[in-house]
Amino acid sequence: MAKDYVVGIDIGGQTTKCGIVNRRGEVLARTVIRSDETQDVEVFVASLAEALHRIIDEAGVEGQISGIGVGAPNGNYYKGTIEYAPNLKWGGAKVIEFAKMLSARMDDTRVVLTNDANAAAVGEMTYGAARGMKNFIMITLGTGVGSGIVIDGNVLYGHDGFAGELGHTCAVRHNGRACNCGKNGCLEAYCSAIGVARTAREWLEMTDEKSLLRTLDKITSKDVYEAAKEGDALAIKIFEFTGRILGEKLADFIEFSAPEAIILFGGLAHAKEFLTEPIQKAMDANVLPLWRGKVKLVYSQLKEADAAILGASALAWEG
Amino acid sequence: MAKDYVVGIDIGGQTTKCGIVNRRGEVLARTVIRSDETQDVEVFVASLAEALHRIIDEAGVEGQISGIGVGAPNGNYYKGTIEYAPNLKWGGAKVIEFAKMLSARMDDTRVVLTNDANAAAVGEMTYGAARGMKNFIMITLGTGVGSGIVIDGNVLYGHDGFAGELGHTCAVRHNGRACNCGKNGCLEAYCSAIGVARTAREWLEMTDEKSLLRTLDKITSKDVYEAAKEGDALAIKIFEFTGRILGEKLADFIEFSAPEAIILFGGLAHAKEFLTEPIQKAMDANVLPLWRGKVKLVYSQLKEADAAILGASALAWEG
Numbered sequence: 032m033a034k035d036y037v038v039g040i041d042i043g044g045q046t047t048k049c050g051i052v053n054r055r056g057e058v059l060a061r062t063v064i065r066s067d068e069t070q071d072v073e074v075f076v077a078s079l080a081e082a083l084h085r086i087i088d089e090a091g092v093e094g095q096i097s098g099i100g101v102g103a104p105n106g107n108y109y110k111g112t113i114e115y116a117p118n119l120k121w122g123g124a125k126v127i128e129f130a131k132m133l134s135a136r137m138d139d140t141r142v143v144l145t146n147d148a149n150a151a152a153v154g155e156m157t158y159g160a161a162r163g164m165k166n167f168i169m170i171t172l173g174t175g176v177g178s179g180i181v182i183d184g185n186v187l188y189g190h191d192g193f194a195g196e197l198g199h200t201c202a203v204r205h206n207g208r209a210c211n212c213g214k215n216g217c218l219e220a221y222c223s224a225i226g227v228a229r230t231a232r233e234w235l236e237m238t239d240e241k242s243l244l245r246t247l248d249k250i251t252s253k254d255v256y257e258a259a260k261e262g263d264a265l266a267i268k269i270f271e272f273t274g275r276i277l278g279e280k281l282a283d284f285i286e287f288s289a290p291e292a293i294i295l296f297g298g299l300a301h302a303k304e305f306l307t308e309p310i311q312k313a314m315d316a317n318v319l320p321l322w323r324g325k326v327k328l329v330y331s332q333l334k335e336a337d338a339a340i341l342g343a344s345a346l347a348w349e350g
Numbered sequence: 351m352a353k354d355y356v357v358g359i360d361i362g363g364q365t366t367k368c369g370i371v372n373r374r375g376e377v378l379a380r381t382v383i384r385s386d387e388t389q390d391v392e393v394f395v396a397s398l399a400e401a402l403h404r405i406i407d408e409a410g411v412e413g414q415i416s417g418i419g420v421g422a423p424n425g426n427y428y429k430g431t432i433e434y435a436p437n438l439k440w441g442g443a444k445v446i447e448f449a450k451m452l453s454a455r456m457d458d459t460r461v462v463l464t465n466d467a468n469a470a471a472v473g474e475m476t477y478g479a480a481r482g483m484k485n486f487i488m489i490t491l492g493t494g495v496g497s498g499i500v501i502d503g504n505v506l507y508g509h510d511g512f513a514g515e516l517g518h519t520c521a522v523r524h525n526g527r528a529c530n531c532g533k534n535g536c537l538e539a540y541c542s543a544i545g546v547a548r549t550a551r552e553w554l555e556m557t558d559e560k561s562l563l564r565t566l567d568k569i570t571s572k573d574v575y576e577a578a579k580e581g582d583a584l585a586i587k588i589f590e591f592t593g594r595i596l597g598e599k600l601a602d603f604i605e606f607s608a609p610e611a612i613i614l615f616g617g618l619a620h621a622k623e624f625l626t627e628p629i630q631k632a633m634d635a636n637v638l639p640l641w642r643g644k645v646k647l648v649y650s651q652l653k654e655a656d657a658a659i660l661g662a663s664a665l666a667w668e669g
Contacts, residue, residue, distance in 0.1 A: 166509040180606070182501055182508075189501075189608025190485040191644075199638050200602040204523060212638055283519040287499070287606050289508025319518050319531055325510075 034097035036090070038083060038140075039344025041147065042066060042103040044118035049082055050340035051090045054348075056158035058337050060090040072121040072132070080136035098141040099133065100346030102150030102339060109192035111144050143346045147171070147339065149186045149195065151296055151331075152179025153349060154342025160294050160332040167292045168284055170197065170277075172299035175211070176219040176226075182288060197284060198223070202276050222277045224252035224299055230269050231255050240265050256302045270305035277306075278313025285318050285326050292327035296338070300330055353416035355409070357402060357459075358663025360466065361385060361422040363437035368401055369659035370409045373667075375477035377656050379409040391440040391451070399455035417460040418452065419665030421469030421658060428511035430463050462665045466490070466658065468505045468514065470615055470650075471498025472668060473661025479613050479651040486611045487603055489516065489596075491618035494530070495538040495545075501607060516603060517542070521595050541596045543571035543618055549588050550574050559584050575621045589624035596625075597632025604637050604645050611646035615657070619649055 036059070041048045043066060050061040064082050069075050087093055105116040111130025116122040130142040145153075152169035155161040161169075165184045171177040176198030180187040187194045198219035199212050207216020208229065220226050231250045235242065242265035243258040244250055258266035281293055293314075295303070307328065315323050333341055355378070360367045362385060369380040383401050388394050406412055424435040430449025435441040449461040464472075471488035474480040480488070484503045490496040495517030499506040506513045517538035518531050526535020527548065539545050550569045554561065561584035562577040563569055577585035600612055612633075614622070626647065634642050652660055 182506060183504075185502075187501060187607060190610040191608050191640075193640060194606065194608035196605040196608075196638055200605050201598065201636060204598070214636065214638070279520065279523070283602065284606070286515040286519050287513065287603070288506060289510050289513035291509040317520060317533065319515055319533070321510075321512060 034095050036092045036095050037097050037344045037347035038099040039340035040101045041339030041343050042101065047079060048340050049086060051086055051092060052341060052344035056341055058340060060086040061340065062086050067120045070121050072127050075121050076132045076136060083137060096140055098143060098347030099137060100343040101142060101144040102147040102343040103144060104147060106144045106146040107192040108145040108188050145346060148177030149179040150342035150346055152181050152186060153345040154333055154338060155294055155331060156181060157345035158333060158341055160329050164291050166290045167294055168290045169294045169296060171297040172222060172295060173297040174224055176223045180288060200280060202280055218280050222273055227252040227255055227269060227273055227299065230272060234265060252299055259305050267305060270302055271309045274306045274309030275313040278310040279317050281314045282317030285322050290326060292329050294329050294331060296331035303330055353414050355411045355414050356416050356663045356666035357418040358659040359420045360658030360662050361420065366398060367659055368405060370405055370411060371660060371663035375660055377659060379405040380659065381405050386439045389440050391446050394440050395451045395455060402456060415459055417462060417666030418456060419662040420461060420463040421466040421662040422463060423466060425463045425465040426511040427464040427507050464665060467496030468498040469661035469665055471500050471505060472664040473652055473657060474613055474650060475500060476664035476667065477652060477660055479648050483610050486609045486613055488613045488615060490616040491541060491614060492616040493543055495542045499607060519599060521599055537599050541592055546571035546574055546588060546592055546618065549591060553584060561585065571618055578624050586624060589621055590628045593625045593628025594632040597629040598636050600633045601636035604641050609645060611648050613648050613650060615650035622649055
């Protein structure tokens with residue numbers, strides 16, 4: 032019997048989203064459980080399996096699940112492990128054989144696991160803006176900056192399964208900002224939601240320029256976006272700066288893998304009306320003439336609420 | 351009948367080297383013709399075909415040639431073309447269907463063409479330091495800086511066939527040196543033979559530091575190497591600077607494709623006793639902890655005189 036459904040699971044630090052997906056990319060049933068209520072991974076996997084059995088039952092697709100796809104921080108595709116993931120309460124200091132553990136609790140259904148940005152890239156290729164593309168780079172602009180690189184139709188995993196850490200390539204070589212990873216000057220320290228908020232705080236301190244942002248106690252990237260929409264000059268300049276830094280690095284990435292397109296995804300990508308022009312300008316100014324104006328810069332076409340589940344589920348079709 | 355021989359051709363601005371190669375990577379016969387004596391590509395291809403027929407005859411392998419591999423500047427693997435190659439007298443301002451033209455003059459033998467750095471990578475994988483490796487990056491440190499990237503055992507060509515221009519990623523963002531490509535701050539402007547000579551000239555002008563190099567009229571990278579071997583402090587510092595810049599960029603490349611090894615090749619790689627330590631140090635200082643000390647830094651194992659021919663010939667086994 033053809034198995035026409037897959038399960039997509041997106042594991043985050045606070046919550047884990049799950050859904051049953053059909054071949055057309057429709058989410059038939061979904062649920063969310065807490066990721067941060069236990070330090071014991073066995074307990075977490077047990078509650079996850081229980082939640083999955085519940086939605087499989089709800090959708091009436093028992094026995095028809097072809098596979099389970101999992102997107103997780105520090106997920107290793109080759110080994111099915113989650114390795115030293117600092118923001119998972121039960122995953123910090125060890126290598127967890129997550130795929131094997133979950134499979135054992137799900138009647139030995141095949142479990143495919145990768146990191147969240149790679150899952151997003153597969154989702155975009157299966158259901159979104161990258162349909163029909165064989166070579167593209169997905170950049171996720173969220174709390175951090177993640178990346179999923181697709182080469183000849185396959186996600187790039189590299190020798191050890193961890194390829195595609197573009198958020199930690201160097202954007203600012205000298206006196207760069209400290210990044211969570213322990214290095215300085217990483218792309219993520221500038222072009223993530225946290226990076227944008229940090230630029231705002233630094234610039235407010237450094238200058239006397241008037242800005243709506245001065246009235247706020249604690250600034251988030253969303254505040255900067257709202258201010259830019261109100262026409263706030265400083266907020267607009269913050270996006271110009273962010274876009275320029277991202278565009279400069281995208282030029283390097285293009286020279287590496289010659290993709291057909293760069294796809295932007297994540298919370299910060301909402302600010303596209305302020306980001307697109309500076310990104311495109313810096314990308315074209317810094318790339319070799321042969322690619323100037325040729326590499327598409329596009330935005331994710333997945334519905335944001337379902338994107339993480341869809342991306343993870345698409346892995347299960349692939350694997 | 352099994353065809354047990356291939357032809358390797360390495361096209362350079364001044365000379366074109368050709369050889370007949372067997373399955374063990376032995377060069378049975380070789381010849382060199384001038385690349386720069388005609389502006390007419392038809393004339394060049396005719397003299398190349400004549401030279402090939404001569405060495406095929408000399409080696410006594412007529413009818414046993416499985417394929418012809420060509421490494422050429424601006425070579426496009428997908429299309430078999432040489433596109434706008436400024437340093438080829440007959441190839442500057444146009445797209446040349448080189449593979450098709452050569453095949454027509456060689457009894458329709460299959461011709462596979464790529465750029466010289468990709469050919470070097472295939473050569474290293476087939477006969478050299480990368481035997482058994484599936485994921486590595488070859489960096490050629492010659493007059494310029496070229497690169498061949500191997501992913502899961504295949505050369506990375508990207509969407510358009512031109513992937514792997516790592517010599518033109520940005521090494522120095524602000525006030526970077528002008529590069530031949532028209533951009534500023536490219537890796538090639540610092541870590542090529544020309545870049546090293548330029549560093550020497552700049553530093554000799556900027557400081558009063560004593561150096562053997564001051565006695566020379568025109569400084570080449572070879573002079574800097576010779577001076578370093580004599581213990582010249584300035585020359586040694588030039589290699590430290592060069593190695594640091596290269597190592598910093600290698601860290602970025604590792605974060606992109608997670609290779610098993612970086613392989614260095616070309617004239618400048620001879621200075622390994624002065625380059626290895628600064629490269630390794632900068633690479634480890636700038637890469638994410640998960641790769642620190644794990645990615646091998648190795649040097650080409652191909653005999654330099656034959657390396658270009660071997661690399662190109664290996665393509666013909668692959669194709």
